[in-house]
Amino acid sequence: MSTPVTVAEVPADVTHDLRRAVLRPGAGDVAWPGDDDPDTVHLAARAPDGRVLGVVRLSPAPCPWRAARAPWQLRGMATDPAARGTGVGRLLLDACLAAVAERGGDLLWCHARTTAAGFYERFGLTVVTAPYDKPGIGPHVGMVRELRESRS
C-alpha cells in the first residue's frame, strides 16, 4: 500500500512533537538554537489528514570535517515509528538534497546516529569520522555529501 505523503516547508514548532517523541524522549524544550534563523529550513512530511509523519531541519553551518563554499547542516531528522519503512524518510531526504541545492549549497553534512548511518548512506552521504559519543544521546559519526550547484 502506498500512502500519498507530501513534504513542505513548515514553521519550527511543527517539528517539535516528533523531535520530542523520537529524538529527545522526556525533554521539555525541544527548540534549538538557530531554529528561528531566517535561513533555517524546517521540512515536514504529512499524511493526507495533516498528521506529521517526519521532520528535519536544514541550516547553513560550517562543516567540522570538510571545507566547502556553502555547507549546510542536516539536523533533527525523525520519522514516526508507525510510518517507518514506508518511504517517509526517503521523501524527506530527497527534499533536503533539493532544498540545499536550490539554495546554492555545495555540501550537506550531519552528526549521524550510528544507527541511522546506513540510512544516510543510501542517499550518498559518507562517513568521514570515527564514532564519537553525544552525551545522553549515544554514538554518532560525521557524514557528508557534496552537492552540485543547481543555480548559477
Ligand SMILES: CC(C)(COP(=O)(O)OP(=O)(O)OC[C@H]1O[C@@H](n2cnc3c(N)ncnc32)[C@H](O)[C@@H]1OP(=O)(O)O)[C@@H](O)C(=O)NCCC(=O)NCCS
Ligand atoms: C532514520 C529514519 C529517519 C529513517 O526513516 P524511514 O522513514 O524509516 O526511512 P524510509 O522508509 O524512507 O527508508 C528509506 C530507505 O532507507 C532504508 N533505511 C531506513 N532506515 C535505515 C537504517 N537505520 N539503516 C539502514 N537503512 C535504513 C530503508 O530500508 C529504505 O531502503 P529502500 O529504499 O532500499 O527500501 C528513521 O528510522 C528514524 O526516525 N529513526 C530514529 C531517529 C533517528 O535516528 N534519526 C536520525 C538522527 S541522526
